[in-house]
Amino acid sequence: MKRLRHIITLFTLPLLRLSVVLVFSNSWFFGCSPQEQVRTKEQLADHWPRAGITYEIFIRSFYDSDGDGIGDFNGVIEKLDYVNELGANAIWFMPIMPSPSYHKYDVTDYRAVHPDYGTLDEFKALIQAAHDRNIRVVIDLIINHTSSEHPWFLEAKKGRDNPYRDYYVWARNDTLAAYIDKKEITLDSDNIQQWHDPGMGEDYYYGFFYGGMPDLNFDNPRVREEVYDIGRFWLEEVGVDGFRLDAAKHIFPDERAPDNHAFWQEFRQKMEEVKPDLYLVGEVYDKKEIVAPYLPGLPALFNFDFHYGLLEALLTQDGSSLPIKQAEVLTYYEGITDEFIDATISSNHDQPRILTSLGGDVEMAKLAAVILLSMPGAPYLYYGEEIGMLGDKPDPNIREPFLWDVAGKDAGRTSWIDPVFSTDETVTPLAIQREDAESMFSHYKDIIRLRNSDKVLALGSLKPSGDGLPTQVMAYEREFEGEIRWVFHNLGGEPVEIAKPKEATGPVYTFNRAQLNGSQIQLPSRSSLILK
Incomplete structure (x- = not known):
């Protein structure tokens, strides 16, 4: 299962007077004193969400505040000033709700947080602390499917007459042959078994990604209302700024694309009734012609073509095609709406990390950052890319612990997994990179600072x-x-x-x-x- 999440936002400096020429040589401003480089939030220009930078965090791997080896909400609070220092003005959190898996894309309770990460009150405190720093908070909302351990599904399995049966999609055992061989293979899933036996002696259920993630039945008005209530809860009672919508293309099957588009427009309308400035970014993993019709419902959409086009350009050393392809995407989207947000990425939690994809070539990875942040769009930055973390499939090894300091001094480094790629031998920790003007971290800070201070590059x-x-x-x-x-x-x-x-x-x-x-x-x- 290949997915994409990401949130990276913008911590911005005001546009300097045109009489001042800014020159960066990897890590410094010409014509700006160190004091001028540090600005309060009241002084920051803010291009979010249209062109802001969002920082994607996998909390489990980010910062461990209580020594249990797992990152947590209080750990993120401790590092919010780091997010500001980097230059982001929004965070996208990968799933935080209760789940039986380490990644938590199979939810068992939509109105709670996983105890590994802390309490709901601690998450609310995180949101307040982020807002105090002018950082928005976007969370993953997984509504295409639930966990097979969700109470709804446990009830649905009990029989055809159960009131929760129609919350999911079923093929009756007397008509199963017409369904069991029907498979939908797409770019974001290589699963070839999509109908699953619940072990009850009758009927199979549909799970596009795998059997542990049964798809919800959005033809059922009760399911849609449940989902709208869940969204209202997180916006009204918890206070998040928006949602990253997982697997947005799969609410209905591919042959029902107009129903998908209509659902997301209705979802947006329901959520904007609660929060008019709501932010929504969708994962529609496909080419621009398939992606674009989702824009009226999901005003921000991840640009996977940009990710692959960037890698192809760098690996083939051919710079001619990416700007042309990107201009075509933007023109195509403008034909749908002029209010779209193009969420560009160089990597995320589903793709190999950019430095790994580029064969460990640090200069090429730095160049990738300059291209990403000098192009139009609202870039997402996956945690750890800014310090040159490495990672490849399987997915847990793309989500390894962040290296804050050298081993022995890094009290907050998580230990839920033994890293294979991002170790003390392969990645220089942040504490050392901060002191090096030529480091990957200093490079990211410089190009982000430029983008945030220059409206032309941002907008x-x-x-x-x-x-x-x-x-x-x-x-x-x-x-x-x-x-x-x-x-x-x-x-x-x-x-x-x-x-x-x-x-x-x-x-x-x-x-x-x-x-x-x-x-x-x-x-x-x-x-x-x-x-x-």
């Missing part, structure tokens, strides 16, 4: 501009309210020299020794230059 349109350039160069223009930024990346292993746009005046950002030399742009291997 501007996208125009590919790579015609006539070497294929290893990725080039595009960003424009907002008459201002332009020209962005150039060299994805190749050899240096490139190209002509400067006539209208460009000087650098806004440099990475990896790129520079403007008179009328020529000099791009060393795996470097970036942004001009104003």
Whole structure:
């Protein structure tokens, strides 16, 4: 089962006066004192949700405040200032509700939190502490299915006459042959058994992802009302700012796509009655033509094409296609609505970590961050990418403990799993990276700071501009309210020299020794230059 979650948001600096030229050389501002780099929340420009950065956290692996080896709500509270320091202004929490699994995508109680993470009051305290820092809180809401241990399903299994039977999707044993071989294989699931025997001697139930996750029956009005009440509970009584909607494409089968679209529009309308500024981001794992019709119901949608396009560009050292494909996606979405939010990602909890996907090439991973954060959209940052964590399938090894400090000093490091990829031998802990201006962490802070302080990079349109350039160069223009930024990346292993746009005046950002030399742009291997 391949899924995507993610939340990364934006901690922003005000747009500096145009007379001040900002130059980054991996870790510093030219023309800004250290004091000017530290701003209170009242001074921050805020592009969320349209173009903000959301930080995705798997609480189990984040920070352990009580020494039981499992991350918890109080641990997140202790690290909220870190989220601010990084530059995010929202957090997306992977599932927090009671569940029999470590990942908690199979819920047993929709109005509670898992005791491993703490109490509901502690989660409310986390929300308040986040809001005090101008950080929004978005939680995973898993309504496509429940756990097979959910009380609804335990009742439903008791027989056809049980009032909860119709909460789920069943094939009667006398018609089972018509269903049992019907399988829907999609990009987000490789499960080939979708009808499951509950062991009661009759009828099979439908579980798209696997037997432990029986699908709810959204043709049942009682189920829809249950779901709306659950949403109201988390918005009104708990105080979250929105939801990440898991498996949003699978409320109804693929052949009933219009019913899926209609359901999410109704869900949005019901939730906005409670919270008009509600944030919703959906996981619809497919190509843009399938994704786009969900926008009226789910105004933010993850852009999986961007993830794969970014990896392909970096691995093939071909920068020509990603800006074109991304511009096509944005144009296509604008044909549906001009209020969409394009949730871009470089990785998440379902995909191998970006540094692993790039073969451990640190400079290439840094370049990936510059591309992600200089493109349009509302980027999501998966916890640990900013310190160069590693991870590959199976899924638990993409979700290994965050390394806060060196072994022996890291009291908050979780120990629920023995890490295979992100160990003290392979990843430099945050405490050491903070002191290194060339570290992955310093690099992420710099490019996030630039994006947060520059409205053109945060909010501007996208125009590919790579015609006539070497294929290893990725080039595009960003424009907002008459201002332009020209962005150039060299994805190749050899240096490139190209002509400067006539209208460009000087650098806004440099990475990896790129520079403007008179009328020529000099791009060393795996470097970036942004001009104003």
